[in-house]
Amino acid sequence: MSEAKTVSSSKPHSLKPGVVTGDDYLTLLDACKAGGYALPAVNVVGTDSVNAVLESAARNNSDVIIQCSNGGARFYAGEGLADQHRARVLGAAAMARHVHLLAKEYGVCVILHTDHANRKLIPWVEGLLDLSEEEVKAGRPPLFSSHMLDLSSEPLEENLSECARLLPRMEKLGISLEIELGVTGGEEDGVGHDLEDHADNAHLYTQPEDVLQAWKLLSPLGHVTIAASFGNVHGVYKPGNVQLRPEILLHSQEHVAKAIGSGPKPLSLVFHGGSGSEKDKITAAVSYGVFKMNIDTDVQFAFANGVGEYVLQHPKAFQHQIDPETDAPYKKFYDPRKWLRIGEESIVSRLDEAFADLGAKDQSIAAKG
Ligand SMILES: O=C(CO)COP(=O)(O)O
Numbered sequence: 001m002s003e004a005k006t007v008s009s010s011k012p013h014s015l016k017p018g019v020v021t022g023d024d025y026l027t028l029l030d031a032c033k034a035g036g037y038a039l040p041a042v043n044v045v046g047t048d049s050v051n052a053v054l055e056s057a058a059r060n061n062s063d064v065i066i067q068c069s070n071g072g073a074r075f076y077a078g079e080g081l082a083d084q085h086r087a088r089v090l091g092a093a094a095m096a097r098h099v100h101l102l103a104k105e106y107g108v109c110v111i112l113h114t115d116h117a118n119r120k121l122i123p124w125v126e127g128l129l130d131l132s133e134e135e136v137k138a139g140r141p142p143l144f145s146s147h148m149l150d151l152s153s154e155p156l157e158e159n160l161s162e163c164a165r166l167l168p169r170m171e172k173l174g175i176s177l178e179i180e181l182g183v184t185g186g187e188e189d190g191v192g193h194d195l196e197d198h199a200d201n202a203h204l205y206t207q208p209e210d211v212l213q214a215w216k217l218l219s220p221l222g223h224v225t226i227a228a229s230f231g232n233v234h235g236v237y238k239p240g241n242v243q244l245r246p247e248i249l250l251h252s253q254e255h256v257a258k259a260i261g262s263g264p265k266p267l268s269l270v271f272h273g274g275s276g277s278e279k280d281k282i283t284a285a286v287s288y289g290v291f292k293m294n295i296d297t298d299v300q301f302a303f304a305n306g307v308g309e310y311v312l313q314h315p316k317a318f319q320h321q322i323d324p325e326t327d328a329p330y331k332k333f334y335d336p337r338k339w340l341r342i343g344e345e346s347i348v349s350r351l352d353e354a355f356a357d358l359g360a361k362d363q364s365i366a367a368k369g
């Protein structure tokens with residue numbers, strides 16, 4: 001991947017709709033930063049969530065990022081598969097192939113990404129790189145646009161040396177690397193989400209010196225984006241529990257720009273724990289160079305809430321095939337295509353809000369027609 005293009009303030013390039021990788025990925029990323037907007041990176045676990053994300057992106061005329069965690073990939077492959085490693089690799093590959101096939105039909109550009117991978121999950125990423133190497137050898141694009149390595153719980157040197165080990169292999173494939181510096185908190189990470197845990201937990205706030213060290217080591221090896229923590233927390237908790245300080249992203253931007261003599265905002269930043277975040281903090285983070293905001297928990301709730309409301313409106317249809325009093329058949333109520341669709345529509349509505357919050361609505365650079 002050549003260095004990130006400096007997109008002039010004029011209208012950015014347009015790209016063919018579909019999955020974007022390599023230089024096209026850079027063009028989309030640069031369009032986000034030049035346009036002052038970010039894309040939602042939505043965690044998916046099956047075709048319903050994938051299709052709802054594509055539908056919402058198309059409805060909002062916005063490009064989008066579709067990602068899976070290792071758990072989401074395993075679920076996509078089916079919980080009945082015993083080999084966890086193969087399920088993670090094949091589930092992520094199945095999701096990627098589903099998106100490669102359909103994304104262009106929705107008329108938007110899609111970045112395909114795999115989420116947090118700590119050290120024990122590196123074989124998962126390597127398995128996906130094996131498959132992308134097969135694709136590229138056959139003259140096709142790689143399966144994914146980018147992968148994340150999340151070694152933020154390890155000493156910085158160990159985090160960066162492992163990233164430096166894998167990045168050249170990814171660069172050859174036109175795949176970008178997302179690294180994490182500073183920890184994302186939250187219940188699922190076993191890190192405090194109560195404010196008191198937060199305030200004194202320096203690990204939850206990325207240090208500019210660490211970002212410069214990472215940039216100096218990794219940027220010559222390939223394209224890197226940085227999940228820099230500014231109090232981020234996975235999940236949604238009672239108001240006031242989370243103390244987001246997006247201004248510390250600016251400290252890293254300024255520190256690196258000064259050290260390398262670049263223009264403002266040389267870093268492409270990732271906002272983890274997007275669910276439940278205050279809108280003004282989202283706006284501030286985007287203004288400081290965030291191009292990707294991860295959103296999972298709110299989308300999970302949107303799906304569950306939509307389906308739950310429907311079941312509450314038609315309880316008997318989920319207990320009887322035929323109404324015990326009227327003998328009326330309930331098939332059209334319990335047909336999964338009915339209530340799964342309601343879950344999808346609920347995701348689409350929640351993502352309408354995310355596209356608006358991030359300034360991404362009507363910003364798609366996918367060529368029309
Ligand atoms: O960061 C995330 C995925 O990596 C998602 O976080 P939320 O579940 O808080 O939206």
Ligand SMILES: O=C[C@H](O)COP(=O)(O)O
Nearest residue numbers: 043069071072116234296
């Ligand atoms: O932080 C990670 C995402 O929220 C996905 O997590 P999960 O799929 O493991 O629940």
Ligand SMILES: [Zn+2]
Nearest residue numbers: 150152180184
């Ligand atoms: Zn992490």
Ligand SMILES: [Zn+2]
Nearest residue numbers: 184272273294
């Ligand atoms: Zn995350």
